[in-house]
Amino acid sequence: MKKLISFVLMLAVSLAALTMTAFCADPAVFPAMATNNTIVVSSSADEPDAHVVSPAVYKIEGANYFRLRDVAMLLNGSEKQFAVEYDEAEKTVSLTSGQPYRAVGGELSGAASETASASPTNNAILIGGEIVTLTVYKIDGANYFRLRDLGRALDFHVGYDDETKTVFLSGSGGYEEETASEELPFDAQIIRTDGYHDGATYPRAALIDSAEELNRYFEENRELYDFGHRDKVYADTTTGFVDAIKGYDGAWFRDHQLILVLLEEGSGSVRHHVTAVKGGEKPEVTVTRLVPEVGTDDMAEWHILIGIDRNLEPGTEIAVSLITQRDGAIPAD
Numbered sequence: 001m002k003k004l005i006s007f008v009l010m011l012a013v014s015l016a017a018l019t020m021t022a023f024c025a026d027p028a029v030f031p032a033m034a035t036n037n038t039i040v041v042s043s044s045a046d047e048p049d050a051h052v053v054s055p056a057v058y059k060i061e062g063a064n065y066f067r068l069r070d071v072a073m074l075l076n077g078s079e080k081q082f083a084v085e086y087d088e089a090e091k092t093v094s095l096t097s098g099q100p101y102r103a104v105g106g107e108l109s110g111a112a113s114e115t116a117s118a119s120p121t122n123n124a125i126l127i128g129g130e131i132v133t134l135t136v137y138k139i140d141g142a143n144y145f146r147l148r149d150l151g152r153a154l155d156f157h158v159g160y161d162d163e164t165k166t167v168f169l170s171g172s173g174g175y176e177e178e179t180a181s182e183e184l185p186f187d188a189q190i191i192r193t194d195g196y197h198d199g200a201t202y203p204r205a206a207l208i209d210s211a212e213e214l215n216r217y218f219e220e221n222r223e224l225y226d227f228g229h230r231d232k233v234y235a236d237t238t239t240g241f242v243d244a245i246k247g248y249d250g251a252w253f254r255d256h257q258l259i260l261v262l263l264e265e266g267s268g269s270v271r272h273h274v275t276a277v278k279g280g281e282k283p284e285v286t287v288t289r290l291v292p293e294v295g296t297d298d299m300a301e302w303h304i305l306i307g308i309d310r311n312l313e314p315g316t317e318i319a320v321s322l323i324t325q326r327d328g329a330i331p332a333d
Helices: 002-024 068-075 147-154 211-221 250-255
Strands: 030-034 038-042 051-053 057-060 063-067 082-087 092-097 115-120 124-127 130-132 136-139 142-146 157-161 166-170 186-192 204-208 256-265 271-278 284-291 300-309 319-326
Touching (some): 063 068, 068 166, 092 147, 186 271, 250 256, 256 284, 284 300
Parallel strands (some): 092 124
Antiparallel strands (some): 038 051, 157 166, 271 284
């Protein structure tokens, strides 16, 4: 009898573990973190009233998501105010521009948890009576909207100061798209990884948005390139890839993104220097190739790791522009 009870208990524990594993691996659940940005709001242009507020705001895949009713409360009384209505029977959320917001209680209360789980909303979203498609997540039962999506849809001002990490929203002005092209500050590491492969195309670039994504890239390509540790760095090599990525952990990715550029050269003597990184609608990395008059006759592949402040949408395509400088010295940083 005792053996039977023990077996039943073990089976129950195993099923619970499987259930928990399945829940954690749910692709429809996204990790959310409390924002690290300062939030400033204003409602009047005639009487400047900009002030810092502390609503519950989460970062999901690098973007700030606000609780809908908090934004409605913050802009209430301004020219960009909007009403929010919820239909329990139809499971719809309706927004109406220009109408005052009627509080239901709980707005602007409570702080964001350090971490949370976000799931795509199960509500239909209507603006002016028309169904719209926006990225909306449910966190603890409340709908959270990407601030720029909401500003664009309801035409209120959204701004961002990268130097002070401050998000601005205002009911005294309309929505404006971000600057089409801007120079981004960056830090670059250039690592020789070799690994010639038929059919591979160069140059190519990818945006890495999390430590998990970087680790996945490492695991998927470790047999294709030399990602190992190097005890000694020779004149024609660099620090090892595995050493270079140590600093890109979860804490680093909270405020940054990583642009990964792959290059191939017909000579290991060619050196590289990242000249510029541009953001905006058409992000681009410019790399100067430093080609000596006489070089070795060996194929070489390079990984360039470029750290930037969080600025780009996950999955953004990035162009690579190459400039060739012959028999020149490496430009000073």
